[in-house]
Amino acid sequence: MNTKKRIALVIGSGGIKCAAAAGLWRVLQEEGIVVENVVGCSGGSMYAALIANRVDVKVMEEWSKTLWTSDIMQGYTENLKASKDGSLRFTERSGLVDDSALNRKLREVYGEWKFSDMKMPFKVVATDLLSGEKVTLADGGVFDAIRASLAIPIIFPPWEVNERLLIDGAASDPLPIDVAIQDGADIIIAMGFTLDYRARFRSMTAVQEQLNSIYMNNILNSTYAFYNLAHHAEIFPVIPEFDSTISMFDVDKIPSVIEQGEQAARMQLPHIKRLLENV
């Protein structure tokens, strides 16, 4: 299918749920919908990078199962206790997790990738911890950009890129449609995820986590509302709905997450195709 309109794909933050992007990518490939550039945030940046390098969906699935394992949270419990009793001194560069396992896993896939070598233009959004600004990364190493964008505050240590201390892109722009708008996209296919809310609270950490979810979901809604009205053409939101809560290490649910992503994409497909056939 050919179109004069420029199509961009945006994959928002959402941790393991972002594996749903593999299902979306499968649908776009099957339908011959040609994406010209890709933008990602946080967990979405990992899948956006794989899409930008045209990695096979099966490979995405297998890799997802090896990434989202509990070892990427190594040290969390011990460091949380230590931070409470004062034996762990926390600074702007600290995180509760020893990130060596996460970094090793990310380097195995993205370690050698450069933005300039990607098969299609690709950008990653992170947040400057000191200024709060959204930072768009599109140069240098892909690993550094993804690692920065993934740095959930307090949990993972921030990551320094170009002398800026960066954290999770979701803190400023969880579904960075604006980057695609700035880059001249007409049709924007945007896969976003909301964070689940808790019903029970047994610790201060749980309350903090809930507050984080409330903040993030409200940032997502308000930025989406603005981008939606600011854009000159169409934005197609692809919002997968999951039957149950998807926790960070639910690797056994990854095939189902991908399936939900595919289903959500197929719901938008008639509308996307209708537009493409009429431009």
Added chain:
Amino acid sequence: MEIHDRQADGVTILSLRGSIDAMTAPKITEFIQGQVSRGNIKLVADFSGVDYTSSAGLRVLLGAIKETRAQGGDLRLTGVQPDVLKVLNLSGFTNILKMFDTADAAVASYS
């Protein structure tokens, strides 16, 4: 996209059927502007036949809301289907729109 209009107690009820997107937005804009130019500024849009609203469709709605409200009227919705409601929620429209379960309730809200 089909649009029909009828009057009820000084309110114009617009019944829309189909998808509101970039293709149909110009027709809807023209139709609503025609209503407003005739002084019909109290509008109720019956969405029970609308299966989809895209970002272009939402911009049409926003334009109509601003135009009618600027003249002392409004655009109120009824019959919004679940898939359309999701989009209205995500895009913040439910914060600025008045929505009603029935067309009668929407009409009555103007009195």
